[in-house]
Amino acid sequence: MITLSELSMRRGGRELLSDTTFNIHPGQKVGITGANGTGKSSLFALVRGQLHQDSGDFSLPVSWVIAHVAQETPASDLSALEYALLGDTEYIALQQELETAEGARLGEIHAHLEVIDGYTTESRAATLLHGLGFQSEQINNTVGSFSGGWRMRLNLAQALMCRSDLLLLDEPTNHLDLDAVIWLQDWLIRYAGTLLLISHDREFLDAVIRHVGNIEHGKLTLYTGNYTAFEHIRAEKLAQQQSAYERQQREREHMQKYVDRFRAQATKAKQAQSRLKALERMEEIAPAHIHSPFHFRFFDPVKLPDRLITVEEASVGYGAENIIEQVDFQLIPGKRIGLIGPNGAGKSTFIKFLAGELEASQGGIVLAQDFHLGYFAQHQLEQLHLDQTPLEHLRDLDKTTREQELRNYLGGFNFRGERIDEAVGPFSGGEKARLVLALLIYQRPNVLLLDEPTNHLDLEMRHALSIALQDFQGAMVIVSHDRHMLKTVTDELLIVDDKKVIPFSGDLDDYAQWIKDKNKSALLDSEPLEVENKVISRKEQRKRDADLRKKLQPLKRVVDKLEKQLDQLHLKQQQLENSLADPSLYQQENKYKLKQALANKSSVDKSLEEIEMQWMEASEDYEDRLGCL
Numbered sequence: 001m002i003t004l005s006e007l008s009m010r011r012g013g014r015e016l017l018s019d020t021t022f023n024i025h026p027g028q029k030v031g032i033t034g035a036n037g038t039g040k041s042s043l044f045a046l047v048r049g050q051l052h053q054d055s056g057d058f059s060l061p062v063s064w065v066i067a068h069v070a071q072e073t074p075a076s077d078l079s080a081l082e083y084a085l086l087g088d089t090e091y092i093a094l095q096q097e098l099e100t101a102e103g104a105r106l107g108e109i110h111a112h113l114e115v116i117d118g119y120t121t122e123s124r125a126a127t128l129l130h131g132l133g134f135q136s137e138q139i140n141n142t143v144g145s146f147s148g149g150w151r152m153r154l155n156l157a158q159a160l161m162c163r164s165d166l167l168l169l170d171e172p173t174n175h176l177d178l179d180a181v182i183w184l185q186d187w188l189i190r191y192a193g194t195l196l197l198i199s200h201d202r203e204f205l206d207a208v209i210r211h212v213g214n215i216e217h218g219k220l221t222l223y224t225g226n227y228t229a230f231e232h233i234r235a236e237k238l239a240q241q242q243s244a245y246e247r248q249q250r251e252r253e254h255m256q257k258y259v260d261r262f263r264a265q266a267t268k269a270k271q272a273q274s275r276l277k278a279l280e281r282m283e284e285i286a287p288a289h290i291h292s293p294f295h296f297r298f299f300d301p302v303k304l305p306d307r308l309i310t311v312e313e314a315s316v317g318y319g320a321e322n323i324i325e326q327v328d329f330q331l332i333p334g335k336r337i338g339l340i341g342p343n344g345a346g347k348s349t350f351i352k353f354l355a356g357e358l359e360a361s362q363g364g365i366v367l368a369q370d371f372h373l374g375y376f377a378q379h380q381l382e383q384l385h386l387d388q389t390p391l392e393h394l395r396d397l398d399k400t401t402r403e404q405e406l407r408n409y410l411g412g413f414n415f416r417g418e419r420i421d422e423a424v425g426p427f428s429g430g431e432k433a434r435l436v437l438a439l440l441i442y443q444r445p446n447v448l449l450l451d452e453p454t455n456h457l458d459l460e461m462r463h464a465l466s467i468a469l470q471d472f473q474g475a476m477v478i479v480s481h482d483r484h485m486l487k488t489v490t491d492e493l494l495i496v497d498d499k500k501v502i503p504f505s506g507d508l509d510d511y512a513q514w515i516k517d518k519n520k521s522a523l524l525d526s527e528p529l530e531v532e533n534k535v536i537s538r539k540e541q542r543k544r545d546a547d548l549r550k551k552l553q554p555l556k557r558v559v560d561k562l563e564k565q566l567d568q569l570h571l572k573q574q575q576l577e578n579s580l581a582d583p584s585l586y587q588q589e590n591k592y593k594l595k596q597a598l599a600n601k602s603s604v605d606k607s608l609e610e611i612e613m614q615w616m617e618a619s620e621d622y623e624d625r626l627g628c629l
Helices: 040-047 080-085 089-098 103-115 118-131 148-161 178-190 202-208 227-239 242-265 270-289 347-354 378-383 390-397 403-411 417-421 429-442 459-470 483-489 508-525 538-580 588-626
Strands: 002-011 014-024 029-033 055-059 066-068 166-170 194-198 211-216 219-224 309-318 321-331 336-340 362-367 373-376 447-451 475-479 492-497 500-504 529-531 534-536
Touching (some): 014 211, 014 219, 029 040, 029 202, 029 227, 040 166, 040 194, 066 148, 080 148, 089 103, 089 118, 103 118, 118 148, 118 178, 148 166, 148 178, 178 202, 194 202, 211 227, 219 227, 219 538, 227 538, 309 347, 321 500, 336 483, 390 403, 390 417, 390 429, 403 429, 429 459, 459 483, 475 483, 483 508, 492 508, 538 588
Parallel strands (some): 029 194, 029 211, 066 166, 166 194, 336 475, 336 492, 447 475
Antiparallel strands (some): 002 014, 211 219, 309 321, 309 362, 492 500, 529 534
16 A cells, blocks of 8 residues: 655655645555646655655555656667567566576476466567557567657556556656557556556546545545546535635636537537537536636637638648548538547648648648638647747737737736746746647637647646637647547547548547457458567467456456446445535534434445455456456
């Protein structure tokens, strides 16, 4: 168990945690949340022994193996596969000893490899790399041949290969596309150890975690449930604060107005209904963002032509190779398109073509006379003038507006006080992304092309951007691995695959299944996997897997039954916590009700702890046996 007892920790003269008591039990998956600068990464450093508390106690089991994602990747001559395998230190140590072992020790090593499923380790690493987006032909490429973003994926692969008791992940989806995010989500759901996860991806958090550790006002508080459940609890608490009431009502009124308008326009198309559900959920959690430092809206475009972009039979690529072919596409005001598709299929290529950064090898594109583009891509962060301040960047766009009005505008993006007059060179990736968005919005575009706009943005800024995009009057095409963003701001999906750009009839849940089916089909149709001259028959592997799954069905039913009991108990616990948050319960006339509620809460907490222990043991047994698949 990880234990913080009356712990206080300072960094750079600033107190991050004060007199905090906090426990995390084995097997729990906890999302660590809080505003930037509250100490999330410092908590990870404390767990890894890189930082120490100023007072109080911190402990975790001495025997635990801790895995984390390295931030640096050497330009090694090792292959991607060899680099990933380094994460399994037990396997590597046995392989190294095997080279010189003799006699009885040789037999002991082989027996140990059998126990840890060492003979499938290389196959497991190759499968893991494939899930993170590496093609079969890439896994034998050297580490030094990959770009920075792909090296971060290699570091993630190495962390996942570790036979860890505790996994620390700090923004693991930042360098992933949507396909890899979906794969990683499923992997983490199956992970049997303890997980501490920092992420600004709401859908990812909701799917993976069962608890939230929120850092606020110097305290680390544990909440039961996923991120949405945490926001509901926090929203209810904030709604009780009189000082926040009027602001909350305005936010709800704005959201309700948009939901009503969209409901009136929505067809029965699955994507439209999916967006409506996402908007309604956003309305419910709006009060949780009352104190957000971000408040901005898109200005109405100066002109809005009927046809903004027309593409006819266009083929686009690099050199002689076309990435997409024979594309017909039209963008009119009000269109809100999410671009999806497998990694490398051409989503960014299509965005760059629409933005005028790539020319068609065949066919063409016609832009409206009053076309005014707002284009966001990661490389634009590098085009900021590092010696200029945010105010100077904005002044370059507008020489006439009063300085105070420019300062007020930048304040909506949380550039305030001295920060607005500091050179942007030392700014974080998130601050630079916010500034680029602020400059883009100020120019009143009628077309938005957004290529991964949420990278580096925290949850509050993502929420504010989603709300602002809902009111945008022009047309929009967006590529994003943030499914919550896609669900709340797009009306239709286009899929880029097999050199085509065509409508996708389902929603993002259907796309997740489409990806799984496609990957499964690719694995079944591929040649036998060869790793270091060892060939594994796909047919034999599938037969063995099927037999093992059949044997594991009784244990899987036990795990499923316990999970259902856990869900029911978590619901009861949340209902009781909501009831106990009602101030009227603590009045004298409700003394008996309070006593009964506390007794019920104690009983549910005890049952939950017992069922969780049973579930963890059964899940660990099931995952261990499943590990050889």
